[in-house]
Amino acid sequence: MVDRIGIVGMGYVGLTLAAGLARNGFEVHGVDSEPRVREALSAGRVHLYEPGLAEALRDTLGRNLFVHPTLPPDLDAAVICVSTPVRDGTRQPDLTNVAAAATEIARRCGPQTLVVVRSTVPVGTSRRVVLPALTAAWGGARLVMAPERTIQGQALRELTELPQVVGGLDDDSRRAGVALFGRLARQVVPVSSLETAELVKLANNCHTDLIYAYGNEIALLAGAHGVDPLEVVRAANHDYPRPDLARPGFVGGSCLSKDPYLFGASAPAHTPLLVAAARQRNEQLPVQVAEAVVGRLRQLRGVTAGATLAVLGWAYKGWPPTDDMRGAAVVAMLPAFDRAGLRVLGHDPLVADEVIRAHGGEPVSLDKAFSEADAVLVLNDHPDYRGLPVGTLLPGTAVRFIYDSWRILDEESVRAAGVHYESLGYRSTREPV
Structure with missing residues (x-):
């Protein structure tokens, strides 16, 4: 025993x-x-x-x-x-x-x-x-x-x-x-x-990375054609008896950000093309979003130097909640924000203030994040961010646009406050009210 x-x-x-x-x-x-x-x-x-x-x-x-x-x-x-x-x-x-x-x-x-x-x-x-x-x-x-x-x-x-x-x-x-x-x-x-059990774990995690990468690929293609990626995903999945498409989103954490490389190291005779391409897509996405946010802020404000960006959600995921920063999207984004001369405010329900500060952010409350920002970037879907009263938080602020990566905020309330609303592969075709 x-x-x-x-x-x-x-x-x-x-x-x-x-x-x-x-x-x-x-x-x-x-x-x-x-x-x-x-x-x-x-x-x-x-x-x-x-x-x-x-x-x-x-x-x-x-x-x-x-x-x-x-x-x-x-x-x-x-x-x-x-x-x-x-x-x-x-x-x-x-x-x-x-x-x-x-x-x-x-x-x-x-x-x-x-x-x-x-x-x-x-x-x-x-x-x-x-x-x-x-x-x-x-x-x-x-x-x-x-x-x-x-x-x-x-x-x-x-x-x-x-x-x-x-x-x-x-x-x-x-x-x-x-x-x-x-x-x-x-x-x-x-x-x-032993080898079978080792490959089981890699197979599970790399499959997840592949699924999310495909959802992100769809979002980028949808955005290029002015199509709503979530509408595509919902319609494609509706009562269709094949594997569901994944919603687009950032992929992080200690496992998914490294296990594809362990998978590759397990195949000395060839490069696992699908797994490698999926990892590349998911690693590029935060950088692409950061550059899009900087470009949009420059377009709406004229310059970025001295502008303030509030970043909500520093942990790599919001649900189930975690404080884990390994593979977090914000880590890949911060160099682009630094080059643009942005002041970065940081909020996360679980990540400690000293951790946000160590990564170059200024820890703030949610109220201060909205009241002092020129733009707001939501990076994870923590329950505290779902249903945020943006209709109350936005009026009277300098916020020009919100980039809602997980589409968890009320788009109509954002627009009603005179603020532009964007997400992965999506930009509202209607101007703010």
Whole structure:
């Protein structure tokens, strides 16, 4: 019976898994290389936003959830939940953290410990990077790949509700992995190998990137012809028995912004053309929108230097809510705003003021965002932005236009206030009232 579990990496993946396992009765020992993370968790403070985590930590910390600088001995299982970034410039995978985690497990544990790779990795990483460290220390190993597939904002619920895919080095490893995750999730899907499980995660995320890229391509084409892209999407999807088209929008986060590159690194014999093109489309979109906003502001105001732009929604997504800035559209946009000489006001319901300030924005309230701006750019669809009383906020301000990326504001109220309204691939054909 697997009861005593170590988790290497207390980020989004590792901390939510630790909380989920602890709530299901496991004794969980989390480790992290960052002292500030360990200190915060040991004091009962969650260092990231995820609904339910603070409550889970309160219920389990010091009882059956513990935080350490290194793994304790005699673990039944050790789970690798470290980050797998891509390098700036080359976009090649950086597997340093995975290798370090494998070395730590090999040093602290033994061949009886089930080792689980949970991090997203290029196909072949578990066998090529993790396994050698274990076998060099132990002679043999029990190893599985069980990819994390939850969405930020719903991770604790999805840990139990989503099927858990488990691929093993051998039959004994796979059986142990199935037994472990069978005590956490409603359904476990065993697959034939480590590589199959690795590719499952990449296939899921890259498919999502492809879908969104196609929606964005439609929006750009619709805009070139003066067609409303949302009307196209609604009509195309209406009672049509094929896969739905996605609404256009920005694509960010730690997974979708890097996993296509991990997918590419998994195909040494050829370049995955579709995945690469989709990633390029989604990465170009924020820059194109930033340039469009600057151009429109220049057109309406005459000059941009000294103009004020209020940017609402700095996290990479608004629903489910998150404070995660990884892959956020605003990060790619800020250089264009800086070149244009814009003063950038920043508001986000969850992103801390110091984070907005560190990226070059001036944190403000919603009221101040509207009262001091020449233009307003809405970048995510957080519930706080849905149904904003623009009819009350806009009159008497200097706001010339609103760029509503997710079409969540009331266009008629914006126009009634004498303000131009635009979105991805869409500009109102009617002038403001």
